[in-house]
Amino acid sequence: MTTRFTGNFTQQEPIPEEGIDAALAVLRHGRLHRYNTAPGETAETALLEQEFAAFTGARFALAVASGGYALGCALRAVGVKPGDRVLTNAFTLAPVPGAIAAVGAVPVFVGVTESLVIDLDDLEAKAGQASVLMLSHMRGHLCDMDRLMAICTAHGVTVIEDCAHTMGASWNGVPSGRHGAIGCYSTQTYKHMNSGEGGFLVTDDEALAAKAIMLSGSYMLYERHLAGPSPEVFSDLKYQTPNVSGRMDNLRAAILRPQLRVLPEQIARWNERYQTVEQGLRGTPGLTVIARPAQEVYVGSSIQFLLLDWASGAVQDVLKRCGSRGVELKWFGGAEPVGFTSRYDSWRYAPSEPLPASDRILRGILDMRLPLTFSLEDCALIASIIREEVGAVFQAGSRQDTK
Ligand SMILES: *Cc1c(COP(=O)(O)O)cnc(C)c1O
Numbered sequence: 001m002t003t004r005f006t007g008n009f010t011q012q013e014p015i016p017e018e019g020i021d022a023a024l025a026v027l028r029h030g031r032l033h034r035y036n037t038a039p040g041e042t043a044e045t046a047l048l049e050q051e052f053a054a055f056t057g058a059r060f061a062l063a064v065a066s067g068g069y070a071l072g073c074a075l076r077a078v079g080v081k082p083g084d085r086v087l088t089n090a091f092t093l094a095p096v097p098g099a100i101a102a103v104g105a106v107p108v109f110v111g112v113t114e115s116l117v118i119d120l121d122d123l124e125a126k127a128g129q130a131s132v133l134m135l136s137h138m139r140g141h142l143c144d145m146d147r148l149m150a151i152c153t154a155h156g157v158t159v160i161e162d163c164a165h166t167m168g169a170s171w172n173g174v175p176s177g178r179h180g181a182i183g184c185y186s187t188q189t190y191k192h193m194n195s196g197e198g199g200f201l202v203t204d205d206e207a208l209a210a211k212a213i214m215l216s217g218s219y220m221l222y223e224r225h226l227a228g229p230s231p232e233v234f235s236d237l238k239y240q241t242p243n244v245s246g247r248m249d250n251l252r253a254a255i256l257r258p259q260l261r262v263l264p265e266q267i268a269r270w271n272e273r274y275q276t277v278e279q280g281l282r283g284t285p286g287l288t289v290i291a292r293p294a295q296e297v298y299v300g301s302s303i304q305f306l307l308l309d310w311a312s313g314a315v316q317d318v319l320k321r322c323g324s325r326g327v328e329l330k331w332f333g334g335a336e337p338v339g340f341t342s343r344y345d346s347w348r349y350a351p352s353e354p355l356p357a358s359d360r361i362l363r364g365i366l367d368m369r370l371p372l373t374f375s376l377e378d379c380a381l382i383a384s385i386i387r388e389e390v391g392a393v394f395q396a397g398s399r400q401d402t403k
Pocket of ligand 1: 068139162197
């Protein structure tokens with residue numbers, strides 16, 4: 001009898017009770033807008049920013065309406081103008097090229113390696129084409145950040161980090177989001193903290209922080225920010241910076257503060273799950289497990305593996321077989337974008353040069369979420385199902401490209 005997995009790949013854990021209580025308190029007093037405070041009161045949003053700055057070690061933090069908003073705000077803050085070219089990853093999620101397009105700029109896609117990180121040789125070759133890199137740590141894989149920063153520094157390229165999947169991760173002891181000029185994070189439901197929608201931006205640069213605060217829609221209330229620069233920094237910027245509203249509110253901040261306190265424990269739980277699946281997949285013929293470098297501390301909230309050089313039909317067979325046993329895999333190699341799996345060549349508003357070496361990788365990427373509602377036994381079962389189904393298709397010999 002074949003076993004079936006019956007869990008739900010999109011079910012997150014509930015909001016901690018402490019967060020629910022804090023949210024109810026905000027609902028009861030009604031002061032949801034971050035600048036709507038009673039005399040002597042400090043807004044939940046301002047407190048959250050202070051705590052998030054401490055968590056990342058950044059001088060400044062700003063809470064915003066979404067991760068995508070943080071990316072757009074960062075691009076505006078560093079001065080990206082319509083028509084500018086912005087380097088970014090060929091393997092990322094749609095909000096990243098979307099943020100670039102939203103400011104009228106043009107993405108220049110940089111390839112992906114077998115380790116699922118940005119191809120640093122390709123980056124080096126293209127670094128002269130733009131003055132900003134929006135680096136997406138897609139699915140939590142960190143590239144050699146020391147080499148990346150050396151390349152970007154040598155070419156005068158400003159780095160904005162998209163840390164939607166690396167909140168809590170680090171490279172060589174430096175938290176993700178703290179290598180570049182600005183780090184952007186998401187607190188959307190499927191990320192590492194859940195406020196439905198939401199995001200952060202962190203930086204050590206006071207002018208960038210002041211611009212981001214003005215952009216987010218602070219009116220002239222920037223002095224209420226506990227994790228912002230001193231008022232003098234705003235003296236000219238406040239007249240020069242447009243308001244592109246995208247604030248966080250106190251309800252979301254109230255939900256997030258208790259989640260931030262337990263994030264280190266949650267990360268440990270994610271990694272136990274990740275390592276259980278990884279262990280179960282290791283040594284499966286035809287399947288490549290993604291190597292994780294020693295310098296990387298990751299957050300295993302999702303897992304990827306490669307069916308490299310498999311024929312499309314064979315990959316589809318694996319997807320179907322796993323799906324029928326309750327294991328939902330996402331594939332980045334399909335002819336049409338499905339759900340979250342769009343590719344650089346799906347974003348036709350942003351014309352791209354073909355990247356044949358990256359296409360080979362993208363065609364082989366399978367991706368799966370690991371919500372914390374899964375037990376370790378669930379994870380072992382999921383891995384054994386994938387192992388069996390990949391093995392069955394591999395053995396049938398149908399994986400070869402016969403097109
Ligand atoms: C989710 C996500 C974003 C955007 O975050 P939202 O909060 O959904 O706007 C950006 N980049 C990546 C890689 C993401 O997964």
